[in-house]
Amino acid sequence: MPSFDTLIDSVPTGLWIDGQSRPAASGREFDVLNPATGEVLAQVADAGATDADAALTSAAAVADEWAATAPRIRAEILRRAFELVTQRKDDFALLMTLEMGKPLADSLGEVAYGAEFLRWFSEEAVRINGRVTTAPAGTGEIVVTKEPVGICLAITPWNFPLAMGTRKIGPALAAGCPMIVKPAEDTPLTMQLLAAVFAEAGLPAGVLSVLPTMDAAGTVAALMADPRLRKISFTGSTRVGSTLIAQSADQVLRTSMELGGNAPLLVFDDADLDAAVDGALAAKMRNGGEACTAANRILVQRPVADEFTERLTAAIADYTVGPGWEDGSRLGPIINARQRDRLAALVDDAVAGGARLRTGGAAVAGPGFFYAPTVLDDIAPDSTILREEVFGPVATVVAFDDEEQGIALANATEYGLAAYFYATRLDRIQRVSRALQAGMVGVNRGVISDPAAPFGGIKQSGLGSEGGYEGIAEYLNTKYIALPPTPLPH
Known part of the structure; x- marks a missing residue:
């Protein structure tokens, strides 16, 4: 070093x-x-x-x-x-x-x-x-x-x-x-x-x-x-x-x-998938996923779920893990051993409940407190990882059938800090923006923080x-x- x-x-x-x-x-x-x-x-x-x-x-x-x-x-x-x-x-x-x-x-x-x-x-x-x-x-x-x-x-x-x-x-x-x-x-x-x-x-x-x-x-x-x-x-x-x-x-x-936050990111079937994958990476992996605004639950409409998940998995699997001062490092360590172990327990619990591990899913050998960039899908609806803040480089993908179900899943949390969604139809953008229960909503963008804008949430x-x-x-x-x-x- x-x-x-x-x-x-x-x-x-x-x-x-x-x-x-x-x-x-x-x-x-x-x-x-x-x-x-x-x-x-x-x-x-x-x-x-x-x-x-x-x-x-x-x-x-x-x-x-x-x-x-x-x-x-x-x-x-x-x-x-x-x-x-x-x-x-x-x-x-x-x-x-x-x-x-x-x-x-x-x-x-x-x-x-x-x-x-x-x-x-x-x-x-x-x-x-x-x-x-x-x-x-x-x-x-x-x-x-x-x-x-x-x-x-x-x-x-x-x-x-x-x-x-x-x-x-x-x-x-x-x-x-x-x-x-x-x-x-x-x-x-x-x-x-x-x-x-x-x-x-x-x-x-x-x-x-x-x-x-x-x-x-x-x-x-x-x-x-x-x-x-x-x-x-x-x-x-x-x-x-x-x-x-x-x-x-x-x-x-x-x-x-x-x-706290438990931000959803919805990808509808009319979304620009290239933009949606880039936005999901920004919303999920920025700061190593250790952010209250991180996309905790990525909800994807079923017709595009497989393609989106494959693209997201390939991109996340390509992240280079290492000390932040090293050239090429895109994912640094978890803040401490306690947080790393908590993250590992959430992933292990989800997999034990039937979730499919697309990539990652394990701590990286030390020194330091690293965890591999991870993607899960086919997650049980009652899984703890969908209810609690993940606060780490673990993306969870859940498929939904229609707009009404997607909004219901997004709002099914006691938290209401941030929410994101990707769509191109103007009528859908207007409906979903109003229906999401969050203090901040990102429309076709994965980073929304701005010193000139109010930052805050509702509910808990x-x-x-x-x-x-x-x-x-x-x-x-x-x-x-x-x-x-x-x-x-x-």
Whole structure:
């Protein structure tokens, strides 16, 4: 393996509090592993309740000043952060490949996507609008203003270590809110490097803190029990999100929840099969399938099911598996041994239930935590793999007979984050777009995320939206000011 010591040595490994890296109050540290080798990349500080209090104290000391900072100044800091991340794209990409495992091409794509949230919300910072109207009865003026909600907590996942942070930090800072980030314990290094970049961009000390920890439950509970915290934004599993929503009730916190997904991708008999196969590969295999928007269930109308499955299988079987920094690698490792073993158990259960294994279906010998790209079809309707998030490079194909059945199968889940479909008939496109129960629908495209569009789900996939014009509203309170009637001039 090449030496990556220079890059790792440039990344802060302490807690980021009050504009600097420092050790945890307990002195504890934990290991961050390279999932492609199983070796230790770095040791980082392990935050606890005492550190949570320190981060809140630091944020509270600057909260009023940051809220009062001119929108243009906040915008310029975000814009400088965007430019610095873009300038250091190779460092960020390699760091994500090392700690998360995705191929460098995917990491570079995430840097571009993640940085764009900083640019987008730099532009939104100066467009926070209110309104003034005359009361219908003529009894006064109705003034509506928008104000920052206050100190926010962001809990980010391991699968997109940069973009899931910028998607939350960008709107919070644009709105005038300090932010505390609890990154995933598997991938804290990217967020720590981002904190240092924000300091270089001129962000005042205390406005952004980063608390890596192995005691997520305890550290987060300490933050959420403190009345100085006013909002939590979480991306992760529905199970954890539900717990956080319940915890948020004690302090009546504002919540944004981007939770689990079980996205369908439908291929109808009038679809362009070349485009459908390409779209399915993008929706399923992007980020190694480790995405909440990944196409978990590929539903294909029976007249084209065999041809589509054969083409998809050939394409997936051709994926080169290996460390993400190696030339030609298209599929990196699973994030850790636990997730790899969970993925293997889902596939084994489906095959034991009668599913046909078209390709793959086994872990790849180490070092590291690799799993072969896999395709299954003829899957039992009650198979666990069709009900749970797969979160890995395993494509499941299910045939359906007609449009009504396809839509019913797509909607037969408690989740509602993303859905995709391929068709060419305009009447079908209109019907299916409206009938799919999801917060986001991709029509003849397998990648739908866009910083300028709202990202969010319905049902048990979450609350609120990130990105788009809607994203900054999650960090703003609405205030109504009742003014007396304006006197007429004499």
